[in-house]
Amino acid sequence: LYRKAAAPTSGSFLLLGPSGAGKTALFTLLESKSSRLEKSTKPTHISQTSSSTTINLSPTIPIASNRYRSINDPSLSEASKIPVTYHLRDTPGHGKLRELQGISQLRAMLHPKKSKSGMRGVIFVVDAASLSEQNEALRDAASYLHDVLLILQKRALNNGKPSSKIAAEVAVLVAANKQDLFTALPPGSVRDKLELEIDRIRKSRGKGLMDSSVNPGGSDEEDILGGDDGHGMFSFKSLAGEVGVQVDVIGGAVKSDKEADVGAGVRRWEEWLGMCL
Ligand code: GTP
Numbered sequence: 001l002y003r004k005a006a007a008p009t010s011g012s013f014l015l016l017g018p019s020g021a022g023k024t025a026l027f028t029l030l031e032s033k034s035s036r037l038e039k040s041t042k043p044t045h046i047s048q049t050s051s052s053t054t055i056n057l058s059p060t061i062p063i064a065s066n067r068y069r070s071i072n073d074p075s076l077s078e079a080s081k082i083p084v085t086y087h088l089r090d091t092p093g094h095g096k097l098r099e100l101q102g103i104s105q106l107r108a109m110l111h112p113k114k115s116k117s118g119m120r121g122v123i124f125v126v127d128a129a130s131l132s133e134q135n136e137a138l139r140d141a142a143s144y145l146h147d148v149l150l151i152l153q154k155r156a157l158n159n160g161k162p163s164s165k166i167a168a169e170v171a172v173l174v175a176a177n178k179q180d181l182f183t184a185l186p187p188g189s190v191r192d193k194l195e196l197e198i199d200r201i202r203k204s205r206g207k208g209l210m211d212s213s214v215n216p217g218g219s220d221e222e223d224i225l226g227g228d229d230g231h232g233m234f235s236f237k238s239l240a241g242e243v244g245v246q247v248d249v250i251g252g253a254v255k256s257d258k259e260a261d262v263g264a265g266v267r268r269w270e271e272w273l274g275m276c277l
C-alpha cells in the first residue's frame with residue numbers, strides 16, 4: 001500500500017490559559033475533527049502534563065499564503081488539495097504548573113534553534129462565563145496573559161526594530177470560550193476586562209520596579225509591558241502598534257447543546273489559525 005509522505009507542518013501553535021478554560025477540550029475537538037476518528041465530546045479533566053499533536057486544517061479554511069497566489073494560478077487548485085497541517089500543543093493551566101509547563105514551552109518554542117516548524121501563535125483560552133462571575137478568575141487570566149505578552153514583547157524588541165518581520169510572526173488569539181453559556185461575556189467585554197486588568201498589573205509592576213531602584217544601572221524598562229494608548233491606559237491595539245505583538249479576541253464554543261453544531265463554534269478560531277499559516 002502506498003502512502004504519501006506526510007507534508008511538513010506549516011507552523012506550531014501553543015495552547016495557554018487558566019485551568020478549566022477549555023484548552024484540552026479544544027485540543028481534543030480539533031484532533032478528532034482532523035482524523036475523523038471519533039466524536040469530539042470526550043470528557044476532560046484537569047491536565048497535569050502537556051501533550052502535542054499534528055492536525056490537518058479543515059480544507060474549507062483559507063490560509064494566508066493563498067492570498068498571495070493569483071486566482072488564475074493553475075497550481076492553486078492542485079496545491080489546495082494538499083492538506084495544510086499544523087502542530088498544536090496543549091498545556092496545563094493550573095497556577096502551580098504554569099512556570100514549568102506553559103511558560104517554559106513558550107520560551108522553548110520561541111527559541112530559534114529549537115522549533116522545527118516555526119512558532120506561529122499562542123491560543124490563550126479563557127472561560128468567558130467565569131470572568132463575569134468572580135474577579136479572581138479575571139485576575140488569574142489577566143496575570144497569565146500579561147506574562148505571556150511580556151515574553152513576546154521581549155522577543156519582539158530583541159529582534160531590533162519593533163515592527164520587524166519576525167516579531168509579527170507570533171500572534172495571540174484570546175479565545176473567549178464557552179459562548180454557548182448564557183452567562184458568558186461577549187468577546188468585546190472579555191477584551192475590555194482583560195485590558196483593564198492588565199493595565200492594573202502593568203502599573204503595579206512598574207511601580208514595584210521603580211521602588212526597587214536600588215538595583216544599580218539595571219534599566220528594567222523592558223520588564224514593563226508596553227501598549228499605552230496615550231491616555232495612560234493599556235490596550236491590545238496599542239501593544240500591536242508599539243511592539244508588534246498582535247492580539248485578537250474572538251468568541252467561540254468548544255461545546256454545543258446541539259450535536260450537529262459541534263465544531264461550528266470553533267470555526268472562527270480555525271480561520272484565525274489559517275491566517276497565521
Ligand atoms: P486545565 O487542564 O486544568 O488547564 O483546563 P483546560 O483548559 O484543559 O480545561 P478543559 O478542556 O479540561 O475544560 C474544562 C471544563 O470546561 C470541561 O468540563 C469542559 O467540558 C468544559 N468546557 C470546555 N469548553 C466548553 C464550552 O465551550 N462550553 C461549555 N459549556 N463547557 C466547556
Ligand code: MG
Pocket residue numbers: 023024025044045046047091092093
Ligand atoms: Mg487541560
